[in-house]
Amino acid sequence: MSIPPAEDLAEAPAEAPAEALDIPLAELTDADRELIAFARDVVDANTDGEEGIHTMGAAVRAVDGTLHAGINVYHFTGGPCAELVALGAARAAGARELDAIVAVGNMGRGVVGPCGRDRQVLLDYHPGIRVILPTTRGVRSVRIEGLMPYAFAWSPGVGATAYPSDPVDPVESC
C-alpha cells in the first residue's frame, strides 16, 4: 500500500462513531469501593510526597477475593507504575486469576485511570479484568477490552496477533 500524497490528506474523511467505542460502564460494587480504599490507604501510608518517587497506589482483587497492593517506583529509565507492581505482588502471593484493578493518586488525587502501557499489559495478561477509573459518568468499572478497541495483542511465545483472536486477511483488510 502506497502512502497517499499530502494534498489527498488535507480533506479528512467524514467520521462516524464506531460501535466498538460504546464502552459499557458498570456501577461500583461494595467490593470495588473496598478495593479503592485499599489502594488509597497504601499510597497515603507510603508516599514520599508531591515530587516523590512513590506517588501512586494500586490494588488488585483476585477471583478468590484476596486483595494485593502495589506502589509505583518512579525512575527515568521506566520504573513500573503502581498497577504493574500490584500485578507482580498478586502473582508473588499466588493469585493468578484477577478480577479488578484500581489506582489511586497520592495527596488526595483520587482514582486515576491506567496509562497505555498498563492497559496493554492488562489486556495481554489478564483479559476480562475490570478496571476502575474515572469516566464522564463518574468512577465506574469497565472490562479492559472496553479500554482497548482495535488493540494490538501480544503473548509470550506467540508474539503479536490480531485482536480479538479473529484473524483478518491482511490483503482483504487493506
Ligand SMILES: [Zn+2]
Ligand atoms: Zn502506568
